[in-house]
Amino acid sequence: MELTGAKILLECLGREGVDTVFGFPGGAVIDIYDQIPNYPMQHVLVRHEQGAVHAADGYARASGKVGVCLVTSGPGATNTVTGIATAYMDSIPLVIFTGQVPTSLIGNDAFQEADIVGITRPCTKHNYLVKDVRDLAMVVKQAFYLARTGRPGPVLVDLPKDVVQAKTEFEYPDSIKMRSYNPNYQPNHKQLQKVGELLSFSRRPVIYAGGGVISSEASEELTGLARHLNIPVTTTLMGLGAFPGDDPLWLGMLGMHGTYAANMAIGNCDLLLSVGARFDDRVTGKISSFASKAKIVHIDIDPTSIQKNVVVDVPIVSDCRLALKGLRSVLGRETTDWQAKHADWRREVDGWMASHPLTYEKCDGPIKPQAVVEMLYEITKGEAIISTEVGQNQMWAAQFFKYTKPRTLLTSGGLGTMGYGFPAAIGAQFAFPDRLVIDIAGDGSIQMNIQEMATAVSYELPVKIVILNNGYLGMVRQWQDLFYDKNYCSTCLHRNPDFVALALAYGAEGYRITRQEDLEPVLRKALASKSPAIIDVQVAQEENVYPMVPAGAALTDMLLV
Numbered sequence: 001m002e003l004t005g006a007k008i009l010l011e012c013l014g015r016e017g018v019d020t021v022f023g024f025p026g027g028a029v030i031d032i033y034d035q036i037p038n039y040p041m042q043h044v045l046v047r048h049e050q051g052a053v054h055a056a057d058g059y060a061r062a063s064g065k066v067g068v069c070l071v072t073s074g075p076g077a078t079n080t081v082t083g084i085a086t087a088y089m090d091s092i093p094l095v096i097f098t099g100q101v102p103t104s105l106i107g108n109d110a111f112q113e114a115d116i117v118g119i120t121r122p123c124t125k126h127n128y129l130v131k132d133v134r135d136l137a138m139v140v141k142q143a144f145y146l147a148r149t150g151r152p153g154p155v156l157v158d159l160p161k162d163v164v165q166a167k168t169e170f171e172y173p174d175s176i177k178m179r180s181y182n183p184n185y186q187p188n189h190k191q192l193q194k195v196g197e198l199l200s201f202s203r204r205p206v207i208y209a210g211g212g213v214i215s216s217e218a219s220e221e222l223t224g225l226a227r228h229l230n231i232p233v234t235t236t237l238m239g240l241g242a243f244p245g246d247d248p249l250w251l252g253m254l255g256m257h258g259t260y261a262a263n264m265a266i267g268n269c270d271l272l273l274s275v276g277a278r279f280d281d282r283v284t285g286k287i288s289s290f291a292s293k294a295k296i297v298h299i300d301i302d303p304t305s306i307q308k309n310v311v312v313d314v315p316i317v318s319d320c321r322l323a324l325k326g327l328r329s330v331l332g333r334e335t336t337d338w339q340a341k342h343a344d345w346r347r348e349v350d351g352w353m354a355s356h357p358l359t360y361e362k363c364d365g366p367i368k369p370q371a372v373v374e375m376l377y378e379i380t381k382g383e384a385i386i387s388t389e390v391g392q393n394q395m396w397a398a399q400f401f402k403y404t405k406p407r408t409l410l411t412s413g414g415l416g417t418m419g420y421g422f423p424a425a426i427g428a429q430f431a432f433p434d435r436l437v438i439d440i441a442g443d444g445s446i447q448m449n450i451q452e453m454a455t456a457v458s459y460e461l462p463v464k465i466v467i468l469n470n471g472y473l474g475m476v477r478q479w480q481d482l483f484y485d486k487n488y489c490s491t492c493l494h495r496n497p498d499f500v501a502l503a504l505a506y507g508a509e510g511y512r513i514t515r516q517e518d519l520e521p522v523l524r525k526a527l528a529s530k531s532p533a534i535i536d537v538q539v540a541q542e543e544n545v546y547p548m549v550p551a552g553a554a555l556t557d558m559l560l561v
């Protein structure tokens, strides 16, 4: 039977198992919206297209499925760019459908025309302009395949209005032929054997894991290997949750705001086993000093990320899970007593952990932001999905909440997008309606996508926003404090809205906490509520995040509290 492009698209989404689409309508996609009520998937109407992409992204990060959004042409499409770039930098699988003016008008500066394929070329894994309805089903099939395989990422499909309206016979292809796209999943056995040899010589090994461990579902293998070999583990911000944050081998996050122990371990290790991480500059600091005493092994699905930032001794292009499994079986033949072999190193590392734990000055004055995060951990016992905004709030959420399972921290690591956390929390809440989802926010960031409170209220989502309200664009103020002579230019937010009144205006709940003694009871009450809520916590205004490695310095040159 012949179907319109609109129906074909929705049929394809059903075949891909899509149950939720985040979007915002407009003229170019109205034919698709006209058909949505006839299909079983749920469409979530957001209030801004950036919110749609971040929500799809949060849904994807929390669930491991592909996140999907649908927006109109022109401004609808351009509003998605920040969300797409955010997902691209963090390798999150998304498929973004954008409306486009009819094919006959493309290039004519037509009403609401934007060259979204050109605009998003550098921040998508791939993108398509569908010019013929007969190509539509195959393009959708390829888009999902590309988004979720290999190194995952966002794929955009641009849909001209006449293509959506045209008809053709619908058949969903059951196989895909893409000549130039063949991700390699299997590790090279010889390379794994080399890692085995390096391990047998090394005395001071460290595992450095990234978001790739989470996207390849390799946490169990990582944890098993680390425990088997008695090797301490650090992760990037994106890797938090890939290894249990309460394990004795856990060093904490490394990098600019990493722990003393993690950064010292990197500086002093003789073997660095990197799994699914990309040696980002926020992690390495001064590159020539990064793990400068170590042989480096780099396991990554993406061959272009290997040797990009650091020279490595053993490159392994493969799926992280398969590589870790392979390594375990290579080591299976070893008779080494790994516990004994690494005991001295463990003692040294444990010494750093004990002498410089993550801490902050506790006093009777204003509430410390770190204490708020600690209290959230205590109340939830870690049983929550945490999203963050960007800035100090993000770093404290990384430092003072223990992530014991993968997919429990949703944060914009690569692009560092303020305004990410709240819509991402909404997406995660759609993926897991019964779980507690909390956005840890700054008073600056939350104002970047606060309009999505209308989405949360209209879908009766119990999402919580905890604002660490310091009256500043805190992280920028921290840099001004430490490196720009306290010239607090344009970082003071002295006329913030009344966040409690704002929550109430949207139909949500609002709480304000100004005194330490109210912190626990009010947080408990707010978190137990079934409504969306803002909890505005007035915190110490000029608190800084420590440790801090100044930009471009060696990891071992940390500023401490």
Ligand SMILES: Cc1ncc(C[n+]2csc(CCOP(=O)(O)OP(=O)(O)O)c2C)c(N)n1
Residues within 6 Å of the ligand: 389, 390, 391, 392, 393, 394, 416, 417, 418, 419, 441, 442, 443, 444, 445, 446, 468, 470, 472, 473, 474, 475, 476
């Ligand atoms: C969209 C965007 N604009 C600007 C920045 C630069 N930036 C990084 S952190 C930060 C301050 C964030 O302030 P706030 O949300 O209040 O959080 P805090 O650092 O106080 O916790 C800014 C402006 C950014 N990361 N993203």
